[in-house]
Amino acid sequence: METEIEIKFFFNAQFTSELYEKINLQHVISTKKQCLNNVYFDTGKRLLRKMDMGLRVRSCDNKSVQTIKTAGRVIGGLHQRPEYNEPIEGLRPELARFKSKIWPADCDIKQLQDQLLPIFRTDFNRQTWLIEMPGDTLIEVAYDSGFIETNMGKKDICEIELELLKGDEEQLFVLGKDIATLPQVRLGNVSKAQRGYMLADGSTFNVKPLIPSPLTKSMSVEQALMTNLQHGLQHIQYHEYCYLESFDDAALYQLLTGIKFLHQNIKTFKNAVPRLLTANWLDSLHWLARTFSWFDERFIQQSILEDRGFYIRKLPQPKSLIQKLEKQLNELPDQQAIQEILSSTRYCQFVLALTQWLIQFEKNIFFSEQTNSIEPFAKAVLESGWQELKQVGSNKTFSIKQLLSYQGLLESNLLLGACVDNLFPVEKSAAFHSPWLDIRRGNTELAMVNVIAEHAELETDEVLQNEYLKWVKRKQDSLVRALQQSKNQAMSKENYWHNNGNNS
CATH class of the missing domain: 1.20.120 (Four Helix Bundle (Hemerythrin (Met), subunit A))
Structure with a gap:
């Protein structure tokens, strides 16, 4: 078993030359180009998906490897997930080759094998660089360009992945902050597999209201804070992706609710956890709130204008008033301006800094004896x-x-x-x-x-x-x-x- 520790970025292919220039400033040990063809398998009832497992067969250079990824976690753009790899002949998975311990106790492997179907494929060109960082750290940078394909259609893949091969995890964030300065790069908390399943099943990122953070009474104050900040960041990133897919203002409303939720946690926990006030991401959080301060005005105006101004239908000459309100609305930032904010270096580095802070905070909690x-x-x-x-x-x-x-x-x-x-x-x-x-x-x-x-x-x-x-x-x-x-x-x-x- 291996546990991947990697940071993923969504990228814009038109800035590929800028990526190459930035990589060439690092201490590159080796480079490699590959064409990777991947087929993801599951049952018609998505039994593997329900077990939070992903199964793929990757073929490259006339060799095939099957991979199972089991339940892991994503914080910001940092992905940590156990994976199991086995070489196979051909392109169909052979589940019996995996160690039995990875499966739930009640899982019938033979029955599962018989029900496997190809669900989607991801085919992409991968350019990799092996980079040596301080502290005897090795990081593999991968640039993937290709597509996800199902019977329902295709979606482009354009991603950068930084995987820690050995050494200091902090160096992963050092390199990540450098990559975050590229134009239109965003932290990616949605995997290729998740996108593939959604495309295959015809599902979309629907807007979700903020629900209470999943606290339990056994938690300490510090553990609760960490859980809440992860909860808020997840809500923000989910609706960032949702907005950029649909340009639905309801998604932007929820993204801003996530920002307000993070602010509320600072207000609530600042006296109990004083180090919160020195966090290096606070200024960017305040910047983000200020940047979207106009949205409340927009929300009110749009509420008036819903259903062709149904709310003000009984006013005399409502069309004239609607025109005035629409003019005011058009003077506020548009979709392109919002997209630029969410694809900006400062926004990307905010998510990255909060992710890094949460990882370090979690380690401090683990090694402390907090009983509050x-x-x-x-x-x-x-x-x-x-x-x-x-x-x-x-x-x-x-x-x-x-x-x-x-x-x-x-x-x-x-x-x-x-x-x-x-x-x-x-x-x-x-x-x-x-x-x-x-x-x-x-x-x-x-x-x-x-x-x-x-x-x-x-x-x-x-x-x-x-x-x-x-x-x-x-x-x-x-x-x-x-x-x-x-x-x-x-x-x-x-x-x-x-x-x-x-x-x-």
Whole structure:
């Protein structure tokens, strides 16, 4: 068995010469070019996929090798996964050649063998360089250019992989930071196999809401922080890939939710884990948040314009207002500008720096004797956060200004829930959050109404302006009444973190 430790990058082939120039600045020991033909196998019911295994047969220079990759992990663009290789004759796998210990105890190897089918293929040209780094470290750099092919179609492959063959793992990140300066390079947390399965099965990267981080009560505070940061980074990278595949703004919304989740963890854990405040990726995280600060405005405007402006259909002359809103929307960054941000050197190096920090932080946790349990910490931060929110909302009535200023603190507490809620009974947590989520939705609609109010103030036709302002007043009054009811419900809810139920 071997365990691959590698960093993967998605790349743009038009910058191949820049890659060669950068590689030639390193201490290159040897180079090699190969044409690799790979067929991935599974059963019709995807039994190997369900076991988190990948099976391929690779042919090159008239030789064939079958490979099984078993469950591993991906952090950022760093892939760590055990693999087992066996030479075979021909192009069909022979499962009996693998050691029996790799299979689950109840796995019928013969039956599995009989059900194997070719699912997809990946054929690509591979240019490799063996590079010597300080500390007697050897790293293989591979540049793959080709395609994934199934009955459903083809997808291009253009990737750079850095694999640690021996030596210091830190040097993998040193070289990775250098590669990250290439134009339009991105950390890749999606493997060729995963892309192949998705193409074969006709599946896509659908937008997913942020769910609570998978904490357990046995974790220490440090372990919980590490789990949360990995959870947030995974959410960001998943929706980065999703957005660049579809240019769906819902994916960008979730990517930014992931950024906010990382910020919330800094706020929540900074006193308990002081080294968090010296992390070398913090400035880039703040930069990323600032870079997308316009998105809330865009989200509100798009919400108004959904379904051809259905929300404002009862206003007089809605088409004129729609045109004005569309003009404002078009002045905000477009798809190309967003793509440039997500393909920028700073964004790539942010993901790489956070990945490296997490790996080092995990090692420090492993060698320390931390015994501070996450559960009392979680109860304390939840109590503090929600009491602050309830105190702000303790007034019997809300003004529009108060409601809109309430949004940031509410958002922070809902994100706090995503940080630690997995430690508590899910039903009680959901019941507690329900009226607060209603308030958040109501605040979003209030922001939409405020946009219309701003346009009304600028309207030169007095008759039209009065009609706009009447509509605004009706909407605001209705929303404030509904929000007042939701607030009363929210204030009466039992704090779910006081419950002694076990959810782990």
